[in-house]
Amino acid sequence: MTSMLCISRHTPSGNALAREALDTVLAAAAYEQDIKLLFMDDGVWQLLKGQQPSHINQKDITKNLSALPIFGVEEVYVHEPSLQSRGISRDSLSLNNVQLLTNEQTQALIASQQHILSF
Amino acid sequence: MTSMLCISRHTPSGNALAREALDTVLAAAAYEQDIKLLFMDDGVWQLLKGQQPSHINQKDITKNLSALPIFGVEEVYVHEPSLQSRGISRDSLSLNNVQLLTNEQTQALIASQQHILSF
Amino acid sequence: MSTLHTVNKSPFTDNCLHSCLLLCTNEDALLLIEDGVYGGTSQSPCAEDIRAKIQLGVSVYALKQDTLARGELQVLEGITLIDDKDFVRLSCEHQCIQSWY
């Protein structure tokens, strides 16, 4: 197994990157790789509760997010400073089993990988 | 004649917007409209001297810029605070006959138009 | 004549809301659309500037569909949520529309 980290840094609805990152993670899980997912910068908005993208004729990314554990993606990380600067509390995240990381912990996570998939 | 202002805010080489803005201005001039062009934000990089986009296999936008007066585009404006924050001096601009505008003058320019073409 | 400014990028990523606020006059209106609605949240890097503009009489709006789509956002007091029809109406009420993106 190869250790891979997908870093997802973009908003859920502004363009296709958030969905494409998630599809990549699910593909890696299906391929039984050691895939981890890190949300940072505007990517943390993907985790906000209560999204109703049907209002803009988009599919709800939250459904795919909640499917991550089912597909064997156990390690989902969130860059905590990104949450803090946006005023997003842990309670307002749609996923419970995420690990919040400091800058130092995020650096350590990145440094321990073999491949990064940058989104 | 309709008064039109094209606002060009993006870098010369990062995407196609700078060139597409310029093509629009030249089309408006060919159509004999009262077209003005305003550079602001990263759009002011388009005016920097010495660009050699052949290094990245792109055409030189500076040629089209220098053709503006020939095509009858006399009013070319530059948002001066955008120049200043980037450390670009007037001397380092490839166009001589541009008018530098303060925030207030830029506001007045925008307020006097019938149509804005936003790039 | 007054201008309607639309902004469609998150100010946590992109500086176009900042540039817009620099040039938005007291007669103008500001409409946050798409990812621009993040700019109208309480922790937005432009929150203070937006509050100041509202104080000076600038009408600030956010597109309701885009706001609902993005989840439980804490939208600043004084920002009015509007729908597509209101967007069209605002476009009629102002002479020019400048799109910041």
Next chain:
Amino acid sequence: MSTLHTVNKSPFTDNCLHSCLLLCTNEDALLLIEDGVYGGTSQSPCAEDIRAKIQLGVSVYALKQDTLARGELQVLEGITLIDDKDFVRLSCEHQCIQSWY
């Protein structure tokens, strides 16, 4: 293992260079490409942070072709201009490549 960070957006517009600098460790290298090369100029909003990183031992590079393409830029002292072959070499020398865009 160390990481090569590439940044391809102007910091005058986009905050990704700022985010990159936040996570770039002293063992890492930073390569400015495309519009990212504006981030390495003397008035860049990240100029101080880049100088500090260089002091701490981070190798900072800018792609030569992208720099020449964009005109007479005043590139910060301590930033090394490299070509495509060096870009490939840096990719080999670091375990991971994180692209900030």
Next chain:
Amino acid sequence: MIFTVVVLGAPYSSAANSTALRFCRAALEQGHTLKRIFFYGDGVHTGSSLSAPPQDEYKLTEQWQSLIRENQLDAIVCIAAALRRGVLDADEQQRYQKSAANLSQDFTLSGLGQLIEASATSDRTITFGA
């Protein structure tokens, strides 16, 4: 009022494309006139007849096609932007000896003069940037 609408974002890639569609619909519903919709930049992909999104997704290009057809709108795809990006009608297919054309019949390839002419004869111009 008479509107000229400029669309710079591609469907499925940029939220701007979908916002522009909703704006056009709302304008028509309120009795306004759309003088012309001008697809420029990556917006030219709106004119592609080959888009095939999954069944459970919103069919943006189909929605544009219906809107244009049902309201007999003038939908111009900028020819210079389209040729670079691989969006062609039958004439351009022949001219450039390409294997296929992919412009939907509801759209017309034409030049930037069409944008300027529309703007000059409209009350409002609005751009949807990507």
Next chain:
Amino acid sequence: MIFTVVVLGAPYSSAANSTALRFCRAALEQGHTLKRIFFYGDGVHTGSSLSAPPQDEYKLTEQWQSLIRENQLDAIVCIAAALRRGVLDADEQQRYQKSAANLSQDFTLSGLGQLIEASATSDRTITFGA
């Protein structure tokens, strides 16, 4: 070394596309192996056979095609991203009953598994974001 290259930017729209091309060339010149080039997001437009830029401009898609052909590279266009954006091969044209196919013969439509498999068997993965 063995590289997997991910291209997310479209030709003519994003500088990322051209940077990726130069990177691939330089890697090959230095004797490295390109396990796979994976075109995803707006990068799928690289596979279009219909692009027709002006004569005096750099032909990005042609350059990609030559590079792929001359070096017998494995160039995959993500099928899900491509279908949404109107990039199809003959099979998908038939499946979706579209009027044409526009995928250049140097590229292959396939799924995200191809990206993961390539990454897992490469020394390095590099993404060119738009």
